[in-house]
Amino acid sequence: MKKMEKKSLKKGDLLQLKITNLDTKGRAYGFFDENKIYVNINVAENQVVEGIFVKRRKKFELIHCKIINFAGRQNAIYDNIERQNGGCNYQYYTYDEQLEIKAGHIKKELDRIIKHDYIFEEPVRSVKPDKYRNKMEFSFGNAEKGGPIILGLHKQNSFHDIVEVDGLKLMDDNFNKIYVFCNEFCKKTGFDFYHRLDHIGFFRNLVIRKAEFTKQILVNIVTTTQISEMEKENFQKEFKEGLLALNLNDGFKITGILHTFNDNFSDMVISESETILYGERDLTEEIFGLKFKISPYSFFQTNSRTVEKLYGKVLTYLEEIENLKIHEATVFDLFSGTGTIGQIVSKKAKQVYGIELVPEAVEKANENAKLNNIQNAHFIAGDVFEKLDEFDNDGINPNILILDPPRAGVGEKTITKLVKYDTKNIIYVSCNPKTLMTDLMKFGEFGYRLVRCSVVDMFPVTPHIEVVGLLEKYDF
Numbered sequence: 001m002k003k004m005e006k007k008s009l010k011k012g013d014l015l016q017l018k019i020t021n022l023d024t025k026g027r028a029y030g031f032f033d034e035n036k037i038y039v040n041i042n043v044a045e046n047q048v049v050e051g052i053f054v055k056r057r058k059k060f061e062l063i064h065c066k067i068i069n070f071a072g073r074q075n076a077i078y079d080n081i082e083r084q085n086g087g088c089n090y091q092y093y094t095y096d097e098q099l100e101i102k103a104g105h106i107k108k109e110l111d112r113i114i115k116h117d118y119i120f121e122e123p124v125r126s127v128k129p130d131k132y133r134n135k136m137e138f139s140f141g142n143a144e145k146g147g148p149i150i151l152g153l154h155k156q157n158s159f160h161d162i163v164e165v166d167g168l169k170l171m172d173d174n175f176n177k178i179y180v181f182c183n184e185f186c187k188k189t190g191f192d193f194y195h196r197l198d199h200i201g202f203f204r205n206l207v208i209r210k211a212e213f214t215k216q217i218l219v220n221i222v223t224t225t226q227i228s229e230m231e232k233e234n235f236q237k238e239f240k241e242g243l244l245a246l247n248l249n250d251g252f253k254i255t256g257i258l259h260t261f262n263d264n265f266s267d268m269v270i271s272e273s274e275t276i277l278y279g280e281r282d283l284t285e286e287i288f289g290l291k292f293k294i295s296p297y298s299f300f301q302t303n304s305r306t307v308e309k310l311y312g313k314v315l316t317y318l319e320e321i322e323n324l325k326i327h328e329a330t331v332f333d334l335f336s337g338t339g340t341i342g343q344i345v346s347k348k349a350k351q352v353y354g355i356e357l358v359p360e361a362v363e364k365a366n367e368n369a370k371l372n373n374i375q376n377a378h379f380i381a382g383d384v385f386e387k388l389d390e391f392d393n394d395g396i397n398p399n400i401l402i403l404d405p406p407r408a409g410v411g412e413k414t415i416t417k418l419v420k421y422d423t424k425n426i427i428y429v430s431c432n433p434k435t436l437m438t439d440l441m442k443f444g445e446f447g448y449r450l451v452r453c454s455v456v457d458m459f460p461v462t463p464h465i466e467v468v469g470l471l472e473k474y475d476f
């Protein structure tokens with residue numbers, strides 16, 4: 001490898017770097033003169049990358065990278081080399097390697113903060129290592145400033161640039177067909193994409209969701225209202241007809257087409273108003289023998305086939321808690337989304353109460369409970385921290401807490417409130433190891449410690465992984 005003298009390493013230099021490892025966020029790095037240098041493409045250990053050396057936010061980085069030595073991993077390519085998007089950080093690793101590395105990261109982090117014995121179980125594999133996503137959210141934009149409109153994902157490490165993703169292996173063949181159609185269709189309309197800086201333009205996002213087990217697909221096109229009535233009618237008609245003419249595989253059908261309008265300045269996919277162009281607005285998924293209506297904007301785990309393993313783990317931990325008479329227990333399902341965990345658990349427990357921030361998800365949770373003939377699960381809308389007081393006022397106390405917070409974690413303020421229930425056990429489902437660690441430390445201050453945990457790989461090829469932990473209160 002061509003090496004540079006330490007003193008000559010300066011901004012703009014061309015450098016060749018052998019990759020040492022991937023960090024917990026899936027970013028690859030190597031060392032040059034004992035300095036850690038990150039690269040801005042997806043690569044694996046021992047591969048050699050060539051790029052331009054820069055210093056950004058106190059970090060050393062190589063940009064405009066290309067791989068010049070694949071270290072025998074060339075055949076493991078998961079996504080197009082040039083594209084580098086979709087979060088496919090582990091695209092050069094075999095599935096076994098991915099799982100080992102990701103589980104290893106979690107174990108290392110836990111060992112850093114936990115000084116007692118705990119059980120770290122065998123990692124739970126994703127049912128499918130690719131084509132597993134049940135939701136894809138694309139953006140309209142251009143590949144480079146001034147370029148023509150395209151539909152795709154944001155290029156890795158770029159706020160503005162979009163890359164086309166035909167063939168991305170995170171999505172299945174039906175999603176790809178729909179994506180390709182929409183990408184071509186938008187180009188033919190002659191309408192521009194929404195430009196964030198001057199707030200002008202029409203196309204914003206495309207969201208495709210599916211219910212894996214009932215074979216339903218919802219296509220949701222998100223635009224501004226910057227279009228005349230006549231243009232809108234034509235657009236909607238042709239868009240709908242084009243989608244319905246697609247020949248989908250494996251018995252899947254488009255059961256809903258939605259046109260969402262969003263004139264908000266925020267970059268999030270927000271619905272200010274909607275028109276249903278075809279069929280149903282909601283999807284209905286079936287897991288654990290229960291039906292779940294999912295509205296276009298409510299949370300649902302993105303890997304449907306592995307979700308039973310994740311929730312199954314919660315159920316197993318619950319059933320195996322010593323001295324918990326589960327049939328007599330009141331369970332709090334906090335951060336409950338569409339009420340999936342609460343309803344699955346309700347078959348075992350006496351009562352289940354859920355709290356969820358998104359009112360539409362709560363509406364669906366209660367509707368789903370009715371649909372499934374479940375009478376002992378109730379969901380309320382609001383912030384967990386605030387809404388717990390309502391249960392207190394009604395004299396409702398949990399025997400066990402199940403927490404499945406968003407990436408931000410549970411947080412100190414809410415934990416301080418939760419520990420007052422003095423439950424012997426807490427089950428914590430985490431999608432973000434960083435906030436899991438801070439929350440575990442906080443729970444630790446109140447006498448709770450992790451007794452066992454399991455990582456469940458819901459997101460192959462990406463750096464993300466779910467962790468299910470069982471906490472127990474011990475006597476000081």
Ligand SMILES: C[S@@+](CC[C@H](N)C(=O)[O-])C[C@H]1O[C@@H](n2cnc3c(N)ncnc32)[C@H](O)[C@@H]1O
Nearest residue numbers: 299335336337340356357382383384404405406
């Ligand atoms: C990881 S999801 C879990 C959802 C559900 N348990 C499931 O598996 O489908 C986290 C949920 O927490 C909700 N949420 C975020 N912040 C919240 C808060 N402060 N209070 C209540 N719910 C919140 C989100 O809307 C989201 O539905």
